[in-house]
Amino acid sequence: MSPARPFRSTRLAALAAAAISTLVLGACGSGGPSGGGGGASGNTSDTLVEAVATVPGGLAFDAKPGGYEAFEYTLLTGATLIRNPYVESKDDKNALTQDLYKFEGVLAESYDVSADGTVFTFHLRKGVKSQAGNPFTADDVLWSYERKWNSTSIAKSISLPAITDPKKQLVKVDDYTVTFTVAQAGHGFPLLSVISKISGEIYDSTLLKSKATTADPYAVSWSNENGNFGYGPYIMTSYKQNEQLTFDANPNYPLGEPAVKHVIQRVVPDAGNRATLVKNGDVDVAVQLRPADVADMEKADSVTTFQPDTNNFSWIFINSNKAPFDNKLVRQALFYAVPYQDIIDQVYKGRAKPAIGLLDPGSPGYDGSGLLTQKYDPAKSKELLAKAGVTGPVKYEILASSAVPDMEEMAVQIQSYAKDAGFDVTIAVVPPATFVERNSSGQWDVRIYRDMSVSYESPPYSLLLAFPKDNPIRNTAGFNEPSYYAAVDAGVAAGDSLSDAAGKQWNKAQLIWQDYRPQIQVAKVEPLMVFKKGITGFVHRTDNVLDFSMMSFS
Amino acid sequence: MTATAIESTSSTLPTGGPRAEAEAPRRRNPLPKGWWMVIPPLLLVILAVVGKYLVPWDPERVAGPSSTAPNGQYWFGTDSSGLDVFSRVIVATRINLTIALIVSLLATSGGIILGLGIGMNESRRGPVGWTARGLARVIDLIQAVPAVLVGLVVVAFYGASTTSLTLALSVILAPIQLRLVRTEVLRVRGEAYVDAARMAGLSERRLTVRHVLPNSSWAALENTSVIFAVSVILTAALGFIGVGLPPPTPEWGAMLSRGATDAIVGRWWSAAFPTLALAITVASFAGLTRLLFHRRVH
Numbered sequence: 110m111s112p113a114r115p116f117r118s119t120r121l122a123a124l125a126a127a128a129i130s131t132l133v134l135g136a137c138g139s140g141g142p143s144g145g146g147g148g149a150s151g152n153t154s155d156t157l158v159e160a161v162a163t164v165p166g167g168l169a170f171d172a173k174p175g176g177y178e179a180f181e182y183t184l185l186t187g188a189t190l191i192r193n194p195y196v197e198s199k200d201d202k203n204a205l206t207q208d209l210y211k212f213e214g215v216l217a218e219s220y221d222v223s224a225d226g227t228v229f230t231f232h233l234r235k236g237v238k239s240q241a242g243n244p245f246t247a248d249d250v251l252w253s254y255e256r257k258w259n260s261t262s263i264a265k266s267i268s269l270p271a272i273t274d275p276k277k278q279l280v281k282v283d284d285y286t287v288t289f290t291v292a293q294a295g296h297g298f299p300l301l302s303v304i305s306k307i308s309g310e311i312y313d314s315t316l317l318k319s320k321a322t323t324a325d326p327y328a329v330s331w332s333n334e335n336g337n338f339g340y341g342p343y344i345m346t347s348y349k350q351n352e353q354l355t356f357d358a359n360p361n362y363p364l365g366e367p368a369v370k371h372v373i374q375r376v377v378p379d380a381g382n383r384a385t386l387v388k389n390g391d392v393d394v395a396v397q398l399r400p401a402d403v404a405d406m407e408k409a410d411s412v413t414t415f416q417p418d419t420n421n422f423s424w425i426f427i428n429s430n431k432a433p434f435d436n437k438l439v440r441q442a443l444f445y446a447v448p449y450q451d452i453i454d455q456v457y458k459g460r461a462k463p464a465i466g467l468l469d470p471g472s473p474g475y476d477g478s479g480l481l482t483q484k485y486d487p488a489k490s491k492e493l494l495a496k497a498g499v500t501g502p503v504k505y506e507i508l509a510s511s512a513v514p515d516m517e518e519m520a521v522q523i524q525s526y527a528k529d530a531g532f533d534v535t536i537a538v539v540p541p542a543t544f545v546e547r548n549s550s551g552q553w554d555v556r557i558y559r560d561m562s563v564s565y566e567s568p569p570y571s572l573l574l575a576f577p578k579d580n581p582i583r584n585t586a587g588f589n590e591p592s593y594y595a596a597v598d599a600g601v602a603a604g605d606s607l608s609d610a611a612g613k614q615w616n617k618a619q620l621i622w623q624d625y626r627p628q629i630q631v632a633k634v635e636p637l638m639v640f641k642k643g644i645t646g647f648v649h650r651t652d653n654v655l656d657f658s659m660m661s662f663s
Numbered sequence: 664m665t666a667t668a669i670e671s672t673s674s675t676l677p678t679g680g681p682r683a684e685a686e687a688p689r690r691r692n693p694l695p696k697g698w699w700m701v702i703p704p705l706l707l708v709i710l711a712v713v714g715k716y717l718v719p720w721d722p723e724r725v726a727g728p729s730s731t732a733p734n735g736q737y738w739f740g741t742d743s744s745g746l747d748v749f750s751r752v753i754v755a756t757r758i759n760l761t762i763a764l765i766v767s768l769l770a771t772s773g774g775i776i777l778g779l780g781i782g783m784n785e786s787r788r789g790p791v792g793w794t795a796r797g798l799a800r801v802i803d804l805i806q807a808v809p810a811v812l813v814g815l816v817v818v819a820f821y822g823a824s825t826t827s828l829t830l831a832l833s834v835i836l837a838p839i840q841l842r843l844v845r846t847e848v849l850r851v852r853g854e855a856y857v858d859a860a861r862m863a864g865l866s867e868r869r870l871t872v873r874h875v876l877p878n879s880s881w882a883a884l885e886n887t888s889v890i891f892a893v894s895v896i897l898t899a900a901l902g903f904i905g906v907g908l909p910p911p912t913p914e915w916g917a918m919l920s921r922g923a924t925d926a927i928v929g930r931w932w933s934a935a936f937p938t939l940a941l942a943i944t945v946a947s948f949a950g951l952t953r954l955l956f957h958r959r960v961h
Contacts, residue, residue, distance in 0.1 A: 232960050381927030401730055401743055402928050455729040455745050514924070518729070521744040525725040536910050 129346040146594065154662055157644070159394040161657070163376055164354055165640055168336035170310060170346075171262035171329050177397055178374075180307060180364055181654040185356055185372070187310035187339040188238065188363065190217040190231055190250065191301065195648050195659065198417035204636075205648040205659065206417050209566035210473060210607065212301050215251055215363060216245060216311055216340060226294030226604070229301070233285040238361040239313035239345045240337040247281040252314035256327040264308040266583065270601065271300035288420075295601035295611065302567035307652055313338050342367045342658035356657075368646075368661040373478035380514065387412055387639050395656065396638045400515055400562035404458035406639055415636045417649040418471075420561045422464055423452070423519060423631040426575070427555055430587035433505070435555060438497035440626040443555070446530035448522050450482040453632050456518045461632035466619050467562075467571045474605075474612035479620050487530035494531045502533035505554040510544035513559050519631070520557060547637050548585055559634060568606055568615045574596050575628065588627035593618055596656075673868040700954045703947035711757040717869070718750035721915045730930050740932035742918070743925055744911065751913035752936045758908070758943065759895055759915050762829050765888050766894040769833035774840025775880045777802075781841070782848025782879070783871055799845065802838045810835040818906040828901065830907065832894045840890065847879035854878075885957035888949035895941060915941045924946055 167174030171468045192215050193207035211505050214220070217231040237245035254275035257264040271291055272278060291300050303309060316338055320328040332338045336345045340363065343356035356372040375392065377383045384402040387395035390411055394603050425447065435440045453461045458487045466480045494503060507523060509516035517538045524534040539547065564570040576588045600606065600614030622628070636649055646660035676718055720726040726737065726747035733740040739748035777798070784795035805813070817831035851857060853877055899916015901907040908914050910921075915937040922934030 156865075379924055379927065381924035384928050399743075399924070405724055449724070455725070458729075517910055518744045522725060522912070523748065524723075525745075545907065 113190070128409065130544075143255055155368075155381040156350075156373065157369045157371070157394065157657070157660065158373045158375055158392045159396065160386050162376045162378055162380070162383070162397050164287060164348065164350060164374070167333040168348075169329055169333035169338075170307060171260040172255060172326075173261055173263060174333065177654060180652050181374075181396075182345075182354075183307045183310055184341070184650075184652065184654050185343045185657060186337060186341040186345060187307065188215050188341045189305055189307070189309040190233075190311060191215060191220065191305045193305055195656075198649065200418050202418040202649060203413055203645075203647065204415045204417040204463055205257050205646070207468065207648070207650055209651070212305055216250075222297065223230040226297050227291050229289045229291070229297070230282070231287045233287065234273070234363050235479065237340060237363050239316060239340050239509075240361075241313055241316040243313050243315040245311075245340055246284045246314075249311055249314045250604040251275075251279050252286045252318070253310070253312045254311065256317070256329070257308075260329045260533055262308075264284065266577065266580070267308055267564070267570065267574070268303050269577070271296040271303060294604045295606055299564075299567040299569050299601075300604040302564045303547045303570060306563050308563070310339055312597065313340070317650045329663075343372060345543055352507070362658065364456070364658065367658040369657055372657050384639070387641055390641055393644050394638065394655065398458050398637045398639060400457040400634060400637065403635070403637055403639060404460050405570070412639045413642060413644070413647070415640075415647050415649065416460070416580075417636065417648055418462065419633050419635060419653070420469075420563075420565045420651050421559060421634040421636070421653050422561060423461070423515075423557070423559045423634060425523075425555060425557050425629040425631060426586045427627055427629070428551065428553055428586060429625070430551060433499065433503050434501075436497050437625060438493050439499065439503060440498070441624075442490040442493035442503075442531065444481070444626055444629055445484065445486040445493070446486045446532050447483070447529060447629060448521070448526040448529050449631060450485070451526070452519050452522050456515050456522060457632060457634055460635040462635075464630035464633045467565075467622065468615060468619065469571075472566055472568075473607040474609045476609075476612040476616035477619075478616060479623075480616075481623060485526060485530075485538050487526070490532075490559045491632055492531035499571040502528065502531055504533045504535075506535045506537055508544065508547060508553040510541050510558060511538050512541040513543075515634075516557050523645065525558075548581060551585060557631075561651060561653050565651060568611070569597055569601055572615065572618050576622075578591070586627040588622070588625055590621055590625055593621045596621060664711060695954070697950075697954050700947075700950035703943070704951045706894045707756060707947055709726075710753060714753040714756055718747075718753050720747035720750040722746065722750040722835060723911050724753040730925065730933075732930075733932055739936045740930075742922060742933040746911055748918075748933050751911075751918060752915070752922060752940050755913035755915050755918065755937065756940070757942075758825065758913065759898070759941075762825060762832065762898055763891045763894045763948075764837060765829050766832040767891045768892050770836040770894075771840050771883055771887050773833065773837040774842075775844050775876075777837070778841040778844025778883070779848055779871060779879065782845040783821045783852065783867075785845075785873065786848070787840075802841055803941070806842070814901050815906055818901060823901075823906050823908060825908065828898055831901070832897055835897065836890050836893060840886060843882040843886055844879055847882050848875055851879045867945055878944050881956060885952060887954040887956065888945070891948050891952075892945040895945065904910055912920060923945050 161178055163178055165174055165179040165467045166176065167179060170183045191212045193209050194211055194213045195205040196198045198204040200204040215238060216234060218234045219232050233245065233247060241246060250390050258275055279292050282288060283367060289300060291297060317328040317332060321330040325331060342362040345354060345358050346357050347355045353373040353376060358370045362555055367662045377386060380397060380399045380402065383395040384398050385408065386392045388406055388409055388411055403414055406412050421518055427434045427440050427443060429435055429440060449463060453459065465482065465485050466477060468475060470477055478506045507520045509520050524536060525578045527534040548556060562571050562574050576584050576585065595612050596618035600611045600618065603611035603614055605611060638647065638655060643663050644660060645663045648656045648659050650656060669680060725745040727741050727745055729741060729745040731737050731741040732924050742748055752834060781795045781799050783790050785799060786792065787795065803843040817834060818827050821827035821830070828924050847902055852950065857870065857874055860874055895916060898907060899920055907917055910917070918937040919934050923936065926934040
């Protein structure tokens, strides 16, 4: 016989168990600063601490590591031939932004364009050394593109249609001169646009050739694991998995040694923790924050938030290969069933702007006539559904990735307003790997995500990015309208991509896209980075990562 | 108080004092001791049944501005999507209680039946003994696999729904009950009264049902409150890794894990109220389990 225990202890034990479980769950959800450094920045005047969500999954762009951290790593350690110069943002005096229609040299000192606009001659800087100490020459440029075209790199597909065959298009004139030849003048601006972004990074071919093996002839795997194979402003000095990365300024960087001499990227998995750390001054910079947290910090004295116009788009893609969205009218109805303003107000707390069309409305030659303004109009949606012969609510599932928390909030907004517009929505928020797998296998009705179009100032790039011809792996929405591609081709044939004549063709393409409605633009989200007061040099880039070489302590 | 008053008070005490009171026959209470412990779980069950008719807002539709602190209109505030936290906490009672109660029932009954079968046959010779011993090792093996992983596999096969989650959690948690019962069976079957019953000619089946079962299942029955709590937590954990009930289904665990990030930046309400509901529920059902199943003397 065992004596009955007093009830009080059982109840207390149960409460304690619940509390502990709650704490465990909370910990699972929130994570915390890792790396043993806690939240303390410990910065000196030349060391900057950035709170990041994770370390890059890989260090080579050509190995497709993806994600914010991988892009930021590429910008920290890599360099391109040219770049867009930085100018003050029209929307925020504290922020710089890229002048997307001008170019300045980085690894190239200058470039010339032939009279017919098809040959671009780049004059390379002399005396530039890689992070490994190898001199930079024209061979590095040619070998870099050879590698991009002979690996799993996305550079190959996103460089189309300007670069189709680098073996023929890139020619070494001498050790410090390289030419890029494009098929027609209309590819000129798209060429400059794409090679000025991170996919145009140039590698230290001397180093990588020495690391090549039969199984890895371009040392993609080696560079993905080891890093430091370029000419960028920083040199990675340590990589601790799930903890932190450290960088030192590169004294050989062609544009001059950066002012911030040391950068520490410390892993803080939870966005809320990152926000708290920067607000409390425990780190200098926090990135990938939630829009609501950034909005909360707008009035805080301890930090600076930024409001430049961005290309950080919230997108809705519609699977036109699958019923009921194989009917164009149902897709058009969906356009009117999205509560755009509520998403901007509630999900983004006003830190987003409406996004219309696929192109930059500020580009020279832009023609936006006929493009519809976003509007939640349930009556119009029902009218279109009736026209499509649909009776009863149209059932569909929204697929979103759990890696982007505002997507679930956006999905809830869409779901809440869908019923009045004739749709019955369920939501599936899945891990990133499942999201990618379901996307590529076509197992989705509608998918939402936030991403950027890195060279969105280039009309052919932006128009073909999600809808490339004969490429079902990337064109998962199944939009393959021949008249659309004909309009894009006509725009390229018009010569200068930024001319009025080309602008008319881009507009034509956009109207076809709008009519077929494979995609809905929802909003452009303002930067999700916050700086501690006293840190300057924020640049909004189209790749949406920070350029540390521009930053300094004021 | 004066001395006279003290004397006066003393004179009103019953003759014989406290000792005599202790010796007086006790009045019989018609209700069992601790009967009131039934009330909180009963209230929760009532809330689960009628709660959705009482809430001011649709728990799955945006009710107002997102991240609003508790006020007169939104008693528990709104979450980051603008859903009313009060309505969701109340309506989630049904889902959480349904899953937890069914899982507790399935895992405990399954655990008792299998534990009894294995425990009683483990020392036998021949195929029955081999099977029992083999099953015991298989259970060890299942317990070695992380619970969330097992849940993940089951949900991956059958999709995320209340039924599949219930099934997954029952599979995960039954071995805990089974091992408790098996251990007790191994102890009980060696007791003298069991031998005596056997000597008296009781068949093995009747012996198991009449003597071994009641004396070896108490541990599992008392442990039901833990199973209940763990099933709520695991429902939340599966939701956290993306295989739980689809959003915005009101479910305490999912609300908690989604609200945790808000709590860090000071928007405490979307995580605090489901946490409170979870704690109250677990404590209530722990009390009920204690009342119903605490170890009885054989």
